[in-house]
Amino acid sequence: MESIRKKAKELLDSKQVQVIIGYENGTSNKVRAAFITDPTQVDRLIYDERCTQNLAVYLVKHEVKHLGKMGIVATIPVMRTINMLISEEQVKPENVVVLGIGEDGKLLDFPDLTVMESFLQKAKIEITAKDKEAMEKLKKMTTQEKFDYWSNALETCFKCYACRSSCPLCYCTRCAVECNQPQWIPVQANKNGNYEWHMLRAMHLAGRCVSCGDCGRACPLDIPVHLLTMHMAEESKRLFGVDSGFSMKMESVLSNYKLDDKDNFIQ
Amino acid sequence: MEIEKKLIKKASLEKLFEKLQAKGNKIFAPVSKDGKTEFQYNPSYAEVTYDHIQTTQSLKNTVFPKIENLIRFKTDRSGVEVTEVDLTQVQSLVLWGVHPCDAAGFNALKSIFMWDYKDEYFNSRLQKIAVIGLSCHKSDDNCFCTSVGLNPGGTQGCDILLTKLSSGDFLAEIITEKGKAIVTEASELFETAPSETKEGNLAQVNQQFSHEKVTKNLAGAFEHPFWVENSLRCIGCGACAFVCPACACFDIQDETKGKNGKRLRCWDSCGFGLFTIHTSGHNPREVQSQRWRQRILHKFSYMPERNESLGCIGCGRCSRACPVDMNILEQLVSLEKL
Amino acid sequence: MEVEKITEEAPEVKTFRLKFKNPEDAEKFEFKAGQFGEYSVMGEGESTFCIASAPTRKGYIECTFRKAGRVTGALANLEEGETIGFRGPYGNVFPIDEWKGKNLLYIAGGIALPPMRCVIWNTLDLRENYKDITIIYGARSVEDLVYKNELKEWEERPDVKLVTTVDPGGQTPDWKGEIGFVPTVLEKVAPSSKDTIAIVCGPPIMIKYTFPVLEKLGFTDETIYTTLENRMKCGFGKCGRCNVGKYFVCKDGPVFTLKQLKELPDEY
Amino acid sequence: MSEFEPKIVAFVCNWCTYAGADLTGTSRIKYAANVKIIRFPCTGRIDFMLLMKAFQNGADGIIVSGCHPNDCHYSSGNFHAKRRWMVFRELLDYMGVDIERITFSWVSAAEGARWAEIVNTTTDKLRKLGPYTNYQNLVKSGIEEEL
Incomplete structure (x- = not known):
């Protein structure tokens, strides 16, 4: 948690990003998305097992995009979503900085998105x-x-x-x-x-x-x-x-084909 | 009509339920299943719960169905034949175990549907419901009925209001003629009122803001940065509006099968991006913060002014249903201090 | 109602003359300038447009629409003699009685002439009540001008001053009218604001740039009228779609004065 | 009681199967009359929702047919279509739509007899399966809501 706050402050202070999209405490023991634009506010950021919302949804939201370059706290599914959004040209890689969170809940240091990409190649997909x-x-x-x-x-x-x-x-x-x-x-x-x-x-x-x-x-x-x-x-x-979201250059499954796609159900 | 008080024993309550059912009444009552409580049509008495705080969905479906048939039509070469829906066929319905906030919700809907033009689809359903209320003895931190002028033992909108007493029996307050008729037909089940009052058996819901103050503040808050700041996380789904007992925005759509079809009224939400879009592509409420503002303003500013009713009953459903924790109570408290 | 006559006004723009199937309904039906209706094709839905014919001309109503969506697309496919549904009239009216004895300045752009045509004909039919009547009408191109025959008639009438304009590039070689956007042309024509009521209808962008010009010409907020064209469904203040501030455009509008607009939140 | 006659909708491509079905006719090969053919420019145009529309409107079975692999008039339309069907079949199965009721086939313009055979076997199969009441009831329950 401290490392996320530190990194967020660093990014905001150095103006590498204009907004950090992360999690904060909400009402009734819920957590919710936080949009931190002021470096003095980074202490609002938290991370624990309640933080499951896929924050990548805000990367394509008009009013959030409008704030400027975005830093985003991203668990593995969120990182995969970011890759998907980049492959589908909805997000420009240069507009996003990822504050990755590994399976152990610790902050991952990604100097750039290609490092995130190679991390994901090895990451496990877990559904509950x-x-x-x-x-x-x-x-x-x-x-x-x-x-x-x-x-x-x-x-x-x-x-x-x-x-x-x-x-x-x-x-x-x-x-x-x-x-x-x-x-x-x-x-x-x-x-x-x-x-x-x-x-x-x-x-x-x-x-x-x-x-x-x-x-x-x-x-x-x-x-x-x-x-x-x-x-x-x-x-x-x-x-x-x-697997979707493992690369920033994923070819869409349904708009591509291979000659040897199986067709044993076709008469 | 003066409110009359009676006692109904726990065992007699079951008999009342069964008696109503035996008379052919359709009953809509709360049932808990897998940790969730929802109103259900014609449950058995054993299934009905008296312990829930709030159902996920509101009761508006009973007077303003999520899909309502307005007209039927047949088209062919010679023209169109339109048949009106026979509203006299609407069945009567007993709503059982309705919390006071929900009962008051019908008044909020009434202020919309019966304002100016009288909506007969709504009205004919409203006339056919009997509301048997149940005071709240539990609440959670999303509840704020006392802040919008209601309370956990309020009688507004109820025909009969039941309050569970310490003995496990119920105090029955008979509020309307409709309620009286039900009691009269089952008079053997009711006894003289006890000395115990309902006040000691109600949930404690503290008032958290003054709605008058909120309304007053909203008048000058249209351009306030509050809206953008507090709605960045809103993802623009309609969950809040669809679970809300007082939201009444709708859409009109045709559904056809071959030459026959129906014109339907379906729920809609002012939170949806395409809700107000013009044919030309111009959209008066282009971004989500404007839509969120509209939601609050409609309930707390426009409705009090035009419809002489708040558009909110403090049930807290929207806050519980929201996937991104847009907590209406939290926002109203901030708006009071704005 | 039965579609009695279809006129092609411009590309994708048609005018329907509608006649009540039941003579009793025709007898009972009354409306005033500015009001609108919900027109429907069964199976496709309803669409809102103003009534484009004048209330002084009884026995029929007319509506003009551009083919744009599902309902207007279906309407455009109808032929004479076919049936459409109609609900109405809804909304408020232009207070033409209050305008008696004044000059009238109509300013319209594109497909917004139809809502104005109703009040134009209404006042022309009661011509003796008003002083000078000026109409400024602009469209994207010559082709897009609607009611070409009526424009001609108005042009020829001695008691109406008509100025037509098309956007730069939209003119034809034989175009004799103005070239330029409506607000610019308005500035050039510069009608006197003395004793004059201005009625503005057009796309939001045109309206936005027209108001300052009118204000410069000395028009006060109370003397400028416009109509809002918010998306609607029910027509009687329930469905919530056309809600702007405490007003519902379908009930309290569509006619508003600039004074009223200024009191409204900027959501139209 | 007369035997149940299934209603079948065939979505076929213009260049191969439609021409093939034409050949069936001109060759005077008799086959089951249960099928209503809808012609498309290419199998690539056959959207999955069209199949659902057919069921929605009372079809008991569906045939989807186009050019053999590598024979597509537009070179790869059928390959794209194939991927979509692969995925869609799995979804239908997962949601409980009877995929036995959908026949996918490749029929070329020269295979008139093969078309007849596919229609006949599909019709036979559907006769055994009976009317697709599941989906028809779903649609009905949607259209007729209570007052």
């Missing part, structure tokens, strides 16, 4: 045991059981789009659900509309999701929507051998 278990359980179900599970789980969704807004990779200003000529997804939050919306969201994150799990965490109704995108991440790794 709870999520792993839930996914295994789902995979063992029959088709009918899976269908019932999802159509019921998604039925309560009222389309507040917290899953979409919390996801740093859902940065489109006009989402596919808002494109209404034609209306692809029923706008209303009914069983059918919800099912198709979450299917669309998962598909649009296929090969892009970094399994941070923030969409599920953000859902006010506790619908495990992150299990959908995490599954897509797992599958694209299995099918195409790539």
Whole structure:
């Protein structure tokens, strides 16, 4: 924690960055994002196991970008998101300084982003045991059981789009659900509309999701929507051998192909 | 009507519930499951909880459904045939175990839907609900009903208000004619009121700000840097608006299947980026801080002025639901000191 | 309502003349200049535009729209004789009775002439109530000018002064009107502010640059009227979309004086 | 009781499968009449949401078909499409949509008989699977909400 504050102060003092995006104590024992522009305020920054929000979502937020060059406290999923955003040309590498946090919770020193990149090559991806278990359980179900599970789980969704807004990779200003000529997804939050919306969201994150799990965490109704995108991440790794966010120059999985992609399901 | 007080024993309460159900009433009551409490249609009495602090979702769905059918239509070459929804078919509904803040929430919605133009879709549903309230004996640090002029034992919006007494039995306050009718039909379950008052059995919610002062401060705070500073972390989802009992922004959309279709009213949120965008691309509220400002101003400045009601009941749902800890209470306390 | 007649005004811009299917409705229907309606194509949705015809001309209403989104796209595909839905009228009105005995200065840009056409014809039909009537109208190009026939008629009328302008580069070789943006042309024409009411309709950017010119010409905030075109859905002050400050554009507007606008937060 | 006749929507590419299906016709090969063909410029245009729209509108089964690998008129449209289907199939399976109801195939312009065979086997399979009530009920529950 001290090392994060020290580094943040150093960056702000030397004007290498104009804002540090980190975590601070919020209300009711919650933590929340902090935007520190004043070096004397760095003591607000904290880091502990409660800090799970994917802060990269702010790298593409207009009003935050507007503050200037950004320093960001980044755990492994956040670092992977930054790589994804750079690959997709949403973030300019020269506008970001990463205050990396390793698996042990200690500050990592990245003189530049290429060092972060090589760190990530070796880093492990961990999803929580709870999520792993839930996914295994789902995979063992029959088709009918899976269908019932999802159509019921998604039925309560009222389309507040917290899953979409919390996801740093859902940065489109006009989402596919808002494109209404034609209306692809029923706008209303009914069983059918919800099912198709979450299917669309998962598909649009296929090969892009970094399994941070923030969409599920953000859902006010506790619908495990992150299990959908995490599954897509797992599958694209299995099918195409790539993990998203491990390089700043990742080629998008769905806009590339290999001649030997398996096609044993095609007659 | 003067409030009448009665006692209803714990066992009789179950009988009342079953009696209402047996009469064919649809009941909407809070049920706890996996650490979360939500209102559910027609639960069994054993499932109903009396111990929850707050449900995640509000009760507005009962009078302002998340999807509401406005009209049905059929189109073909010869023209369009439009059928109105038959609002006389709306079923009556008993809301059971409603906290006083939520009961007051109906008044906030009423101030929007029944202001100027009277919205019959809303009104016909409102007429059909009976609210059986339940005073709060627990609260958490997101609750602030006392700061917006309400209290944990308030009767506003209730037809009957129940308060759990130290004995485990309930004090019943019969507030409206609708409430009286329910009691009359089950008079054998009610007994003479005890001497114990509800005051000693309520949650302690301290007043944290004066809403009058907030309203006053907001009048000159439109350009204040407060808004940007305090909403940088807002990610612009609609969680707060969708769980809010008093948020009533909506969208109107058509849904069709072949030649038939419906015009639907769906919940919307002023926090969404595209909410106000013009066809030309011009957007009056372009960035998130403007949208956050709109949310607070609408509830604490515009509504008191136009609708003579606050747009907030202090239930704290938005603060609990927010994924990025935009705590409305914290912000209102700061706005009072602005 | 039935689409009685379709006029192509400019590229992607059409005017519909609408007739009530039920004569009783036609009889009952009344509106005033400045009000708007919700026009709908079943299955696509509703769209808000002003009523572009004058209340003095009974039996029909007209609306003019540019094909831009889902609903206007569907409207543009309709043919004469087809049916559209209409709700209205909503909103407040231009206080034309209060303007009696004054000069009127209309300033419009682009597709914002339609909301003004209603009040222009209304005052022209009651011509004896007003003194000089001046219309300044600009569009991006000659092609984009709407109501070309009516512009001609106004030009020929001795009791109306019409100034048309197109943005630089939008002129044709035979263009006889002005070239330049509306505020610039306004400055050049420089109508007297004495006893005059100015009515401004146009895109936000045009309005923004027109007000200072008017103020320079001596117009006071109470004598400048404009209409706000916020996005709307319900039309009666519920859905929250057009909320600006304590006002709802659909109820308290769309007509506002500059004085009222200045009291509003800058969110339109 | 008459046998259940499934409704099948075929999304095919203009250059290979559509021409192939045309050849089936001109060769006077008889095949199941359950299929409604929708022609696309390329399999690369066949968005996953189109498949969902078909189910939404009551299809019991779907055929998606285009040019054999390396034969795409636009050189790589079918390769891109293939990746999308690989991923999409996994998602459908995970969400409980019966992927047995979707047949993916490559049918060239010269394979009229093969097209007939694919339609026939798909139709047979769907006859056995029965109507896709799961999805049809989902749609219905969405459209008919309570008053």
